Amino acid sequence: MIPVLLILVPLLSGLLLFFVKDEKAIKSFALLSSIITLIVVVSALCLNQANQLSFSAAWLPTLGSRFSIALDGMGKMLALLTAISFPVVFIATSNNSYKNTSAFYALMLLTQAGLMGVFIATDALLFYFFWELALIPVYFLCSIWGGEKRIAVTFKFFIYTFIGSLLMLAGILYLYFKSPDASFAIKSLTGLHLAAGEQNVLFWLFFIAFAIKMPVFPFHTWQPDAYEQAPTAATMILSGVMVKMGIFAVIRWLLPLFPEAATKYANVVIVLSIVGMIYASLIAIKQDDIKRLIAYSSIAHIGLMCAAIFAHNTIGLEGVMIQMFNHGINVIGLWIVANTIEQQLGTRKFSELGGLAQKAPTLAILLVIMALANIALPLTNAFVGEFLMFNGLFQYNVWMAAVAGISIVLAAVYTLNMIQKIFYGKTVAITENAVDANSSVRWVLIVLVIVVLVLGVFPQPIINLTKDTVNAIAAIH
Amino acid sequence: MNAIIFSALCGVVMMFSGILIKNTTTIKNIAIVALLVLIAANILNTYGIFSIQVDVTNMLRFQTFGLYFNTVVFVATLIYFILSGSDIENVGINVAEYFALIFFVLCGVSILSSFNNTLMLFLGIEILSIPLYILTGTDKKNLKSNEASLKYFLMGCFSTGILLMGITLLYGVTGSFAIESATGTSGTAAMANSGILLPVGLLFIFIAMSFKVSAAPFHFWTPDVYDGSPSVFTSFMATIVKAAGFIAFIRVFETRISELGASAKIIIPLVIICTLLIGNITAVFQQSVKRMLAYSSIAQAGFMLFALYSYNDISKEGILLYSIAYSFATIGIFAILIKMKDYTFEGFNGLAKKQPVLAAANTVFLLSLAGIPLTAGFFAKYYMLLSAIKANGQSALWLVVIAVLFAAVSVYYYFKVIQAMYFKEGEAETFEIKGSFKFAVAILAAIIILIGIFPSLALNWLYF
Numbered sequence: 001m002i003p004v005l006l007i008l009v010p011l012l013s014g015l016l017l018f019f020v021k022d023e024k025a026i027k028s029f030a031l032l033s034s035i036i037t038l039i040v041v042v043s044a045l046c047l048n049q050a051n052q053l054s055f056s057a058a059w060l061p062t063l064g065s066r067f068s069i070a071l072d073g074m075g076k077m078l079a080l081l082t083a084i085s086f087p088v089v090f091i092a093t094s095n096n097s098y099k100n101t102s103a104f105y106a107l108m109l110l111t112q113a114g115l116m117g118v119f120i121a122t123d124a125l126l127f128y129f130f131w132e133l134a135l136i137p138v139y140f141l142c143s144i145w146g147g148e149k150r151i152a153v154t155f156k157f158f159i160y161t162f163i164g165s166l167l168m169l170a171g172i173l174y175l176y177f178k179s180p181d182a183s184f185a186i187k188s189l190t191g192l193h194l195a196a197g198e199q200n201v202l203f204w205l206f207f208i209a210f211a212i213k214m215p216v217f218p219f220h221t222w223q224p225d226a227y228e229q230a231p232t233a234a235t236m237i238l239s240g241v242m243v244k245m246g247i248f249a250v251i252r253w254l255l256p257l258f259p260e261a262a263t264k265y266a267n268v269v270i271v272l273s274i275v276g277m278i279y280a281s282l283i284a285i286k287q288d289d290i291k292r293l294i295a296y297s298s299i300a301h302i303g304l305m306c307a308a309i310f311a312h313n314t315i316g317l318e319g320v321m322i323q324m325f326n327h328g329i330n331v332i333g334l335w336i337v338a339n340t341i342e343q344q345l346g347t348r349k350f351s352e353l354g355g356l357a358q359k360a361p362t363l364a365i366l367l368v369i370m371a372l373a374n375i376a377l378p379l380t381n382a383f384v385g386e387f388l389m390f391n392g393l394f395q396y397n398v399w400m401a402a403v404a405g406i407s408i409v410l411a412a413v414y415t416l417n418m419i420q421k422i423f424y425g426k427t428v429a430i431t432e433n434a435v436d437a438n439s440s441v442r443w444v445l446i447v448l449v450i451v452v453l454v455l456g457v458f459p460q461p462i463i464n465l466t467k468d469t470v471n472a473i474a475a476i477h
Numbered sequence: 478m479n480a481i482i483f484s485a486l487c488g489v490v491m492m493f494s495g496i497l498i499k500n501t502t503t504i505k506n507i508a509i510v511a512l513l514v515l516i517a518a519n520i521l522n523t524y525g526i527f528s529i530q531v532d533v534t535n536m537l538r539f540q541t542f543g544l545y546f547n548t549v550v551f552v553a554t555l556i557y558f559i560l561s562g563s564d565i566e567n568v569g570i571n572v573a574e575y576f577a578l579i580f581f582v583l584c585g586v587s588i589l590s591s592f593n594n595t596l597m598l599f600l601g602i603e604i605l606s607i608p609l610y611i612l613t614g615t616d617k618k619n620l621k622s623n624e625a626s627l628k629y630f631l632m633g634c635f636s637t638g639i640l641l642m643g644i645t646l647l648y649g650v651t652g653s654f655a656i657e658s659a660t661g662t663s664g665t666a667a668m669a670n671s672g673i674l675l676p677v678g679l680l681f682i683f684i685a686m687s688f689k690v691s692a693a694p695f696h697f698w699t700p701d702v703y704d705g706s707p708s709v710f711t712s713f714m715a716t717i718v719k720a721a722g723f724i725a726f727i728r729v730f731e732t733r734i735s736e737l738g739a740s741a742k743i744i745i746p747l748v749i750i751c752t753l754l755i756g757n758i759t760a761v762f763q764q765s766v767k768r769m770l771a772y773s774s775i776a777q778a779g780f781m782l783f784a785l786y787s788y789n790d791i792s793k794e795g796i797l798l799y800s801i802a803y804s805f806a807t808i809g810i811f812a813i814l815i816k817m818k819d820y821t822f823e824g825f826n827g828l829a830k831k832q833p834v835l836a837a838a839n840t841v842f843l844l845s846l847a848g849i850p851l852t853a854g855f856f857a858k859y860y861m862l863l864s865a866i867k868a869n870g871q872s873a874l875w876l877v878v879i880a881v882l883f884a885a886v887s888v889y890y891y892f893k894v895i896q897a898m899y900f901k902e903g904e905a906e907t908f909e910i911k912g913s914f915k916f917a918v919a920i921l922a923a924i925i926i927l928i929g930i931f932p933s934l935a936l937n938w939l940y941f
Binding site: 060061062063128129132133136140143144150151155158159162163166167169170173174176177198201205 | 794844849850851859862863866867870871874877878881882884885888889892896899900901931932933936
């Protein structure tokens with residue numbers, strides 16, 4: 001029952017929200033709904049029995065597809081990430097004003113329903129359904145409330161992702177036919193043990209879909225523009241949670257279904273990821289716009305996670321699990337600061353800012369901690385994740401790990417450069433009249449910073465939470 | 478048999494009501510009532526409760542699949558009458574004749590869903606097509622409509638001639654007009670001695686049927702005819718007639734596909750790819766939504782051709798589901814298109830602000846045509862792709878991948894309309910829209926979403 005609630009609560013509140021008119025009521029209702037989802041997830045974390053955490057109902061008997069959803073370790077962690085992100089985003093952007101507020105918040109909640117569905121589906125057709133469904137509200141969100149070039153950019157994003165998912169659909173259809181009992185359930189599909197030739201083709205069909213989502217070089221061209229043009233609240237969800245859809249899908253669907261192909265093409269994928277990491281970091285150094293810089297930095301971080309998955313060892317995989325959660329938290333924190341700066345000062349360019357720390361000291365402190373988390377400094381949560389991932393990559397291939405390690409240095413370059421340009425130095429005309437962040441933003445950032453530091457010192461809870469998934473994947477190899 | 482007789486009778490009733498009744502709204506209502514009677518008669522026939530028995534000497538065969546397809550077509554026509562009936566009244570002065578012609582088209586459809594004999598195939602195609610030639614040219618003052626009608630007539634007659642040639646060759650080889658391939662020794666011996674006659678005859682029939690369903694490279698009449706005819710009748714042609722054409726197409730080749738020769742395995746995928754390519758790529762460059770829908774109907778035909786590629790139970794369910802999804806969505810879109818004053822993409826700018834219900838329903842129809850999950854169109858495309866893989870396994874995978882890539886292309890031009898409605902500023906000029914119209918399109922959109930979540934709702938009737 002609990003997994004059903006995870007989808008139903010945001011879905012129903014999203015649909016209801018279309019009809020609420022009062023702006024304050026809309027924001028409080030949306031916040032309340034996301035907090036209820038959070039409570040459901042937290043209660044799911046306390047439960048351990050399988051039958052309480054899974055749900056299966058007949059849906060398309062003639063097609064062999066059931067509406068079956070289940071929460072395992074990784075699913076719980078990502079559900080937790082989703083459930084935490086939405087209240088955080090709502091509180092942090094509560095001062096943003098949108099025309100047609102009810103539609104905006106309704107579409108955000110519908111996105112949450114779709115995202116939850118992706119993370120808990122155990123039936124391939126249902127997974128595909130939710131994968132697409134998470135995309136539609138985002139398309140409308142970005143196209144109506146986005147920046148100047150939003151229509152063309154979001155269209156490109158949509159078609160790009162749609163092509164990927166259609167390729168995945170072709171793969172799913174093929175697997176369906178190979179399955180002995182004509183079903184889409186993940187258990188029957190993973191028991192298939194396909195021939196090498198089939199695995200190779202299917203691996204690429206699926207991987208291209210996930211690579212577009214993550215994104216991995218060379219399928220990343222939609223991302224910086226889309227993140228820049230989207231309304232910041234949507235960008236927080238896009239980079240905080242939606243990219244995890246891609247990584248999650250690789251771990252949940254790609255590795256168990258095509259183990260031999262995953263080993264065979266591991267080198268190709270890791271090289272692509274590392275190229276993406278270095279390339280994105282170099283471009284990030286050249287950026288002047290906060291949003292674009294965070295977008296490129298995101299490509300770099302995700303590239304590392306993708307590389308670590310294909311290193312095929314337990315340590316790397318544990319690192320990926322932790323980093324999925326950590327990156328979500330960190331990047332949302334960065335976006336909150338970007339949003340605050342944009343709302344207050346009206347510009348996102350470093351060249352036009354400076355000396356903000358003198359006027360907004362609290363914001364500066366909190367941002368610096370988040371930025372250090374972005375660089376993966378020890379004591380922050382990202383350090384644990386990156387350390388484990390590099391460890392895994394190192395065990396796989398020393399040279400690849402060494403090249404990937406350059407990206408840490410580059411991350412330090414662009415992040416510290418950004419902080420220095422925005423916060424330190426002399427104040428300029430725009431920042432002369434800046435005030436410190438308001439209390440809601442401040443408290444949200446404090447909570448996030450606490451999470452960053454606590455997980456940086458004591459990451460064991462997340463490792464324990466996702467242990468069963470890691471063991472299951474390790475058992476395949 | 479009910480459907481054939483009743484539809485012809487309804488056509489005659491409509492003709493005479495034109496003499497006796499002058500009020501066009503009354504004529505439209507009579508048409509709707511007649512259609513309801515027709516639907517009831519067909520359903521009674523399906524369940525064997527009340528069937529007019531005529532000795533058809535095995536030329537017609539009434540099975541559940543064909544009769545259920547009749548019901549689907551008649552229900553789609555009913556939706557069409559409800560949504561666009563008042564627009565039919567506005568086409569010209571001979572309103573009753575238009576309805577009569579539509580009923581005669583339905584008679585042709587009923588024959589095509591139950592034929593068992595190539596002569597009946599010819600009869601059905603002609604009864605289907607001739608009223609359409611007339612309907613295309615009903616906008617008498619418009620040069621484009623006249624041109625479309627003449628073009629359709631000439632090319633249609635030409636293709637029917639090829640059909641007859643193919644039927645003649647088939648008769649010459651097999652000695653009978655039967656559709657099904659003979660299994661006796663005399664039959665196969667005759668066929669073995671005939672050399673090239675049999676494949677050529679079947680190829681001619683294939684070409685003629687491809688013309689009727691506007692499969693490439695026999696699609697060239699479609700854009701001009703669809704664009705030139707009054708939009709109300711384009712709506713009818715693009716959906717119901719095409720679906721009926723496909724049912725006839727797969728019925729003809731059900732047992733004879735192997736007799737086309739080894740080249741059948743090359744010809745059919747080639748036709749599918751050509752159709753998808755031409756339909757999708759040319760639709761991308763259109764400036765007028767009506768013409769874009771005409772080209773997109775060619776692309777949709779490409780997907781329906783998968784039923785020819787794979788003959789199994791999934792493809793039969795699939796073609797039925799595709800007919801339902803495609804007809805409902807296209808009838809809906811055309812119903813809204815007819816209300817717009819400007820048929821270009823810019824004419825839709827800002828529709829979401831002026832008519833939110835219409836824009837939302839239009840979005841559902843466009844998403845269904847594009848094949849987005851949660852709409853009936855997704856499961857329709859899905860069934861067709863599934864049937865292909867079931868038929869041919871790994872060698873079908875490349876065809877499926879090409880088809881899904883073209884489906885992604887189709888998203889581009891369908892979403893251009895959504896973008897114009899929601900994201901661009903403009904004054905979307907519409908004719909007067911009644912509340913009942915908005916209610917009807919909303920119900921239609923809800924049905925499409927319902928079938929998109931539970932496709933068994935539509936398909937279970939096949940097995941009852």
